[in-house]
Amino acid sequence: MPRRGATKLSESTAYPKKNLLIAGALLLPLLLLLLPGEQATDEAAADVTQPAVAMVEQALPVIIESKAPEPQLEVIPVPEWQDTQVRNGDNLSLIFQRMGLNDGDVYKVVNSSKEAGKLTQIFPGQTMSFLFENGEFLALKHVKSPLESVVYQRDGGHFNVEKLIREPEVQRTFAGAEIKSSLFLAGQEAGLSHSTIMELANIFGGVIDFVLDPRVGDTFNVLYEDLYLDGEKFEDGNILAVAFTNQDKLYTAYRYVDSNNKVGYYNPEGVSMRKAFLRAPLDFTRVSSNFNMRRLHPVLKHTRPHRGTDYAAPTGTPVYAAGDGRVVEAGYTSANGNYVFIQHGQQYTTKYLHLNKRAVKTNQKVTQQQVIGWVGSTGLASGPHLHYEFLVNGVHRNPRTILQKLPQAKSLDKKEMPRFLEHTSPLGTQLASLSQQRLASNNSVSDSATL
Numbered sequence: 001m002p003r004r005g006a007t008k009l010s011e012s013t014a015y016p017k018k019n020l021l022i023a024g025a026l027l028l029p030l031l032l033l034l035l036p037g038e039q040a041t042d043e044a045a046a047d048v049t050q051p052a053v054a055m056v057e058q059a060l061p062v063i064i065e066s067k068a069p070e071p072q073l074e075v076i077p078v079p080e081w082q083d084t085q086v087r088n089g090d091n092l093s094l095i096f097q098r099m100g101l102n103d104g105d106v107y108k109v110v111n112s113s114k115e116a117g118k119l120t121q122i123f124p125g126q127t128m129s130f131l132f133e134n135g136e137f138l139a140l141k142h143v144k145s146p147l148e149s150v151v152y153q154r155d156g157g158h159f160n161v162e163k164l165i166r167e168p169e170v171q172r173t174f175a176g177a178e179i180k181s182s183l184f185l186a187g188q189e190a191g192l193s194h195s196t197i198m199e200l201a202n203i204f205g206g207v208i209d210f211v212l213d214p215r216v217g218d219t220f221n222v223l224y225e226d227l228y229l230d231g232e233k234f235e236d237g238n239i240l241a242v243a244f245t246n247q248d249k250l251y252t253a254y255r256y257v258d259s260n261n262k263v264g265y266y267n268p269e270g271v272s273m274r275k276a277f278l279r280a281p282l283d284f285t286r287v288s289s290n291f292n293m294r295r296l297h298p299v300l301k302h303t304r305p306h307r308g309t310d311y312a313a314p315t316g317t318p319v320y321a322a323g324d325g326r327v328v329e330a331g332y333t334s335a336n337g338n339y340v341f342i343q344h345g346q347q348y349t350t351k352y353l354h355l356n357k358r359a360v361k362t363n364q365k366v367t368q369q370q371v372i373g374w375v376g377s378t379g380l381a382s383g384p385h386l387h388y389e390f391l392v393n394g395v396h397r398n399p400r401t402i403l404q405k406l407p408q409a410k411s412l413d414k415k416e417m418p419r420f421l422e423h424t425s426p427l428g429t430q431l432a433s434l435s436q437q438r439l440a441s442n443n444s445v446s447d448s449a450t451l
């Protein structure tokens, strides 16, 4: 309910600003009373022989001082950057044309050095800034991202190339909440961005089915990074440590970069969080938040023995490949509607029925969490839902229970463990202490809220 972390800082700075505003509001009518309208301008204030102004000078010397006349300076044109956005289908020739330049100018920049030749690598959404002085083209700045720009500066007949790299300020942030209706809503209330909530769900995607598993009272606590530039957040950083309590079972994951520079999430024992199969092969954020209602409501009726799991979800919800594999069938029948079958290694097959649309073709290789289609109600379906089947050696198994019997996920090498523990135990300590603080302050906040 209350937001944690960085939000507190901005609350405390709001008061001085408010005071300034009040002071300003009080001063303004006073000034208007003292200064006859036309004399409120710089030129009039300069005419100090007028008695009205002299009177004001006595009353408010500081303000008059700041309005002293300034010597008229000769107007010198200052070179200014002019921006243009790279659009779809753009090329350098079109971009230069928009700025009143021609192909000859493009040629001069691009061919002035091997380094400058890289200017041809432009992408939609990037900014190109041109510097002119008296109509003469002086420099070009290619803003690739908020962190990386390249400046091409004219030096006689050449263009010098300079790369500008900015380092974002990384701020550690903590958020946590108890789930009342869905992980997604609880995450939003705790101040997490959509992408951080998705990342959190992805980390646990092999152990928790975020459509069917969550219960009221489940909790999450997450330690993550926010990236700041010039004091403003510009991007979500990585989740460093996260704990999720689902039906009183605690799952913890740490981000770890191993000695071969491979990034992964591991439980405290060093077992990878990445499993062979996702627990729920669809975008859970699109599924109704009212999970209790949905569980009790017999949304779907089957006329034949049911051999899979049904996920009621809006038409258009992305459906993921549950694991790496190959599409063995993608087609349409009057019963299945649009369907996709995926083979995973020798033993496992997953089936996805009633899709609105398919995104893959027969024989195509797919990776875990790749979108293979979208939820629909094609074929014999009473409403939009994903019918999901899991087969082991050609025999239907309940995907809700079979996953525990699957081969164990990879563990870190024994030699890697001391390094892993050295990196992750401080994260565990920090996460635990912040989680405790959250519980404590939640109690006090709810107490004070009743006053």
Ligand SMILES: [Zn+2]
Pocket (backbone or CB within 6 Å): 300, 302, 306, 308, 309, 310, 386, 387, 388
């Ligand atoms: Zn079904």
